[in-house]
Amino acid sequence: MGKVVITDVSRRFFMDDKTEFLALDSLSLTIKDDELVSLVGPSGCGKTTLLRIIAGLDHPDSGSVSLDNILITKPGPRVGMVFQEYSLFPWRNILDNVAFGLEMKKTGRKERYRQAQYYIDLVGLTSFTFCYPYELSGGMRQRVAIARALANDPDLLLMDEPFGALDAQTRNTMQEELLQIWEKQKKTIIFVTHSVDEAVYLSDRIVVLSSDPGRVSTVIDVSIPRPRDRTSPEFASIRRDVLRLLTLLDTTPGKI
Amino acid sequence: MHDKRKINWLYTAASLITCILIWQAVAVYIVGNPFILPSFTDVLLAFILLLGSGTLISDLTMSFLHFAIGIGLALLIGIPTGILMGWFEKMFTFLNPVIEIIRPIPPLAWIPFAIVWFGLTNFSAGFVIFIGAVFPIIINTYTGFSNIPKIFVEAGQMLGCTKNRDLIRFIAFPAAVPHIAAGFRIACGVAWMCLVAAEMFGVSAYGLGHKIWWYYHLHQMTNVLVYMLILGIVGLAVDALFRFYIRRSLLRWQTGEVH
Numbered sequence: 424m425g426k427v428v429i430t431d432v433s434r435r436f437f438m439d440d441k442t443e444f445l446a447l448d449s450l451s452l453t454i455k456d457d458e459l460v461s462l463v464g465p466s467g468c469g470k471t472t473l474l475r476i477i478a479g480l481d482h483p484d485s486g487s488v489s490l491d492n493i494l495i496t497k498p499g500p501r502v503g504m505v506f507q508e509y510s511l512f513p514w515r516n517i518l519d520n521v522a523f524g525l526e527m528k529k530t531g532r533k534e535r536y537r538q539a540q541y542y543i544d545l546v547g548l549t550s551f552t553f554c555y556p557y558e559l560s561g562g563m564r565q566r567v568a569i570a571r572a573l574a575n576d577p578d579l580l581l582m583d584e585p586f587g588a589l590d591a592q593t594r595n596t597m598q599e600e601l602l603q604i605w606e607k608q609k610k611t612i613i614f615v616t617h618s619v620d621e622a623v624y625l626s627d628r629i630v631v632l633s634s635d636p637g638r639v640s641t642v643i644d645v646s647i648p649r650p651r652d653r654t655s656p657e658f659a660s661i662r663r664d665v666l667r668l669l670t671l672l673d674t675t676p677g678k679i
Numbered sequence: 680m681h682d683k684r685k686i687n688w689l690y691t692a693a694s695l696i697t698c699i700l701i702w703q704a705v706a707v708y709i710v711g712n713p714f715i716l717p718s719f720t721d722v723l724l725a726f727i728l729l730l731g732s733g734t735l736i737s738d739l740t741m742s743f744l745h746f747a748i749g750i751g752l753a754l755l756i757g758i759p760t761g762i763l764m765g766w767f768e769k770m771f772t773f774l775n776p777v778i779e780i781i782r783p784i785p786p787l788a789w790i791p792f793a794i795v796w797f798g799l800t801n802f803s804a805g806f807v808i809f810i811g812a813v814f815p816i817i818i819n820t821y822t823g824f825s826n827i828p829k830i831f832v833e834a835g836q837m838l839g840c841t842k843n844r845d846l847i848r849f850i851a852f853p854a855a856v857p858h859i860a861a862g863f864r865i866a867c868g869v870a871w872m873c874l875v876a877a878e879m880f881g882v883s884a885y886g887l888g889h890k891i892w893w894y895y896h897l898h899q900m901t902n903v904l905v906y907m908l909i910l911g912i913v914g915l916a917v918d919a920l921f922r923f924y925i926r927r928s929l930l931r932w933q934t935g936e937v938h
């Protein structure tokens with residue numbers, strides 16, 4: 424389960440000087456069940472805005488988003504979100520953070536701790552189970568955020584530059600872990616990233632967005648079989664294509 | 680670390696001893712009149728005598744009862760009010776004008792009505808304390824609730840915590856606890872001040888504050904000073920106890936957040 428249909432979604436913001444800014448301009452996109460799709464684009468092109476609309480945290484001025492043919496109008500546990508910024512509950516330890524969604528579903532204490540522990544182990548933080556978020560590094564916190572989203576077993580997982588703050592080594596490890604989890608759990612994932620390398624390594628498809636107004640510029644299929652070799656010619660060729668598109672978009676007049 | 684602590688203790692002791700010596704010298708050699716300024720040894724002796732008579736314990740108990748009534752009511756009413764105001768914008772607009780008008784009235788100005796409404800009872804002293812304590816609790820709870828980072832609420836919603844009641848219970852309240860605790864601490868300080876005044880003005884016929892007034896009328900200034908010092912020390916002890924509790928339970932997660 425997890426087919427996402429985005430139909431003609433527009434979102435306007437009003438700036439301080441009352442001028443209107445079109446963050447998303449009748450954007451349409453269909454994401455297949457169990458697909459892993461990356462969104463890339465210049466910063467400010469509306470990636471976070473689009474994710475928030477898919478999550479039900481923000482509402483489009485026109486258009487709609489549906490998940491498995493049910494309209495998304497408000498946030499709920501069908502969709503999981505790993506935020507761009509730090510979002511763990513500082514007053515709960517790691518175990519209780521990860522178990523939060525299950526607690527909301529009224530899962531019994533023993534069962535929810537068992538499941539939460541499974542996801543904590545999965546992201547490699549077993550020895551930090553009873554620590555509080557402030558005791559963890561940025562990278563570890565992000566892994567907890569991923570475990571917390573996964574433990575709720577959503578049909579669709581939205582990830583907003585989840586590995587942006589990690590060093591290159593941890594980042595590669597996390598990418599592999601994510602692919603393993605995704606293959607095991609079979610979920611639809613929409614992944615926002617600034618790293619073209621990351622997008623090519625992870626995705627079934629890469630959606631390149633243009634900015635001001637935010638639109639789908641190009642969709643690129645990545646049909647390289649996994650596990651992917653970052654040094655292979657096919658990999659380099661797709662990476663080059665995406666980079667060229669992004670460079671083109673970044674120099675488009677109209678962007679400040 | 681350990682040595683520094685030891686040295687600090689030494690300084691504390693030195694400070695107290697110096698103060699007592701100066702006090703004793705001034706009282707005995709300069710003032711020379713225990714009605715104007717009782718000496719330290721006078722006070723110590725009076726304290727021992729009062730301990731023996733047993734009234735001290737019943738006064739302390741009474742004062743604590745007034746304090747508990749006032750603070751208890753303030754928490755019971757202040758926290759829900761603050762939550763409503765912080766969480767629902769309409770509630771803030773509705774309640775804030777009333778609160779802003781009543782808040783500047785000094786709690787002691789309520790004493791006449793406290794007596795008219797509740798007579799010379801423990802409850803009437805508790806009421807005056809309540810008036811003093813409830814506003815810091817409302818304001819801090821409200822501030823805590825209106826400063827909750829949006830990201831926590833949204834993260835909660837994405838995990839299925841969507842009803843107002845659940846969001847308040849599982850997200851907003853725990854996030855606001857440090858603010859509420861700070862409000863509680865301020866409220867305790869204010870309550871302690873109100874307690875003495877309320878008891879003094881005869882809103883109750885017992886208590887530490889009441890005894891200060893009583894001994895003043897009997898011209899027993901040494902006993903007045905004993906009670907004053909007890910008020911200071913007990914106030915300090917209550918605050919220290921509270922800080923100790925906070926450090927153990929709250930600061931566990933707060934350490935990483937506040938700094």
Ligand SMILES: Nc1ncnc2c1ncn2[C@@H]1O[C@H](COP(=O)(O)OP(=O)(O)O)[C@@H](O)[C@H]1O
Binds near residue numbers: 437469472
């Ligand atoms: N709440 C808001 N109010 C006003 N403008 C906003 C708001 N959210 C986003 N924007 C604007 O919309 C554009 C897209 O933002 P965003 O979706 O965050 O971009 P990004 O692709 O970097 O994630 C930006 O120009 C941003 O300034």
Ligand SMILES: [Mg+2]
Binds near residue numbers: 472
């Ligand atoms: Mg963004």
